[in-house]
Amino acid sequence: MDQDSQTFTDDDSALVYDLENPWDPDWPADRFYSDAVAAAEAVLDVGCGTGSMLHAARAAGHTGRLVGVDPDESMLARARRRTDIEWVRATAAEMAYAEEFDLAVMASNAFQCFATDEDLRASLAAIRRALVGGGTFVFGTRHLQGRAWEEWNPSNAGNLTLPDGREIRGWYQVERVDGPRVTFTETTALPDGAPLRVSGTTLRFHIPETLNPFLEEAGFRIQDQYGDWKRGPLTADSREIITVARAQ
Ligand SMILES: C[S@@+](CC[C@H](N)C(=O)[O-])C[C@H]1O[C@@H](n2cnc3c(N)ncnc32)[C@H](O)[C@@H]1O
Known part of the structure; x- marks a missing residue:
């Protein structure tokens, strides 16, 4: 494609x-x-x-x-x-x-x-x-106490090939840690890093x-x-x- x-x-x-x-x-x-x-x-x-x-x-x-x-x-x-x-x-x-x-x-x-x-x-x-x-x-x-969000960063980006052959790259980026609430984005991108979709979530x-x-x-x-x-x-x-x- x-x-x-x-x-x-x-x-x-x-x-x-x-x-x-x-x-x-x-x-x-x-x-x-x-x-x-x-x-x-x-x-x-x-x-x-x-x-x-x-x-x-x-x-x-x-x-x-x-x-x-x-x-x-x-x-x-x-x-x-x-x-x-x-x-x-x-x-x-x-x-x-x-x-x-x-x-x-x-x-x-x-x-x-x-x-x-x-x-x-x-x-x-x-x-x-x-x-x-x-x-x-x-x-x-x-x-x-496990502070799992510390692993949610672009250095842990991963690539995936979809069943229709499209190749994508994805990563997380923490935006804010507010006590027990962690707000982060998930980016889906082309393999060269150009973003296709960014979505935000807050988890407690x-x-x-x-x-x-x-x-x-x-x-x-x-x-x-x-x-x-x-x-x-x-x-x-x-x-x-x-x-x-x-x-x-
Ligand atoms: C990490 S996924 C888990 C999905 C599924 N339980 C599984 O084991 O794969 C979290 C899910 O919670 C849903 N969700 C988000 N806010 C919710 C709410 N207020 N009430 C119920 N479900 C919610 C999301 O749409 C999403 O599908």
């Missing part, structure tokens, strides 16, 4: 997400979530993205209700390639389910999209409402001491909290906070 006429759309961005983040049950995080989904009858995947976790569950023989919710239409368009799952365009806070699920999940750090206290409270309240009493909410978030990092009161306020009891995907303890070196919470 002529490089000068190359474009990069939101749909391309969703495709790249899928190529770079394939659901892999051999990977400990994906195994953790897949095991929880397999054991539940009705599952709500909040911030489902391209739907790969629920796709894998159905392909593995899950026969219960599977619902994926995400505000990003391009991500959902890829999710909708499977029609035996319910796909809903909404933010977590906009969900109006009432006692319909025995498991809610937020995989791949989607929980970090709740950047403000207000959104965190409204989202947790909607997730709690969606669960039956005793239902389970499983999610992971990067631990603030957590420590247990500030995360857990939000969960308790929303009506959750923390059943387990781990520091890694193999169920190791939370320590001063943990880079993740993996939470299994019960709806009270």
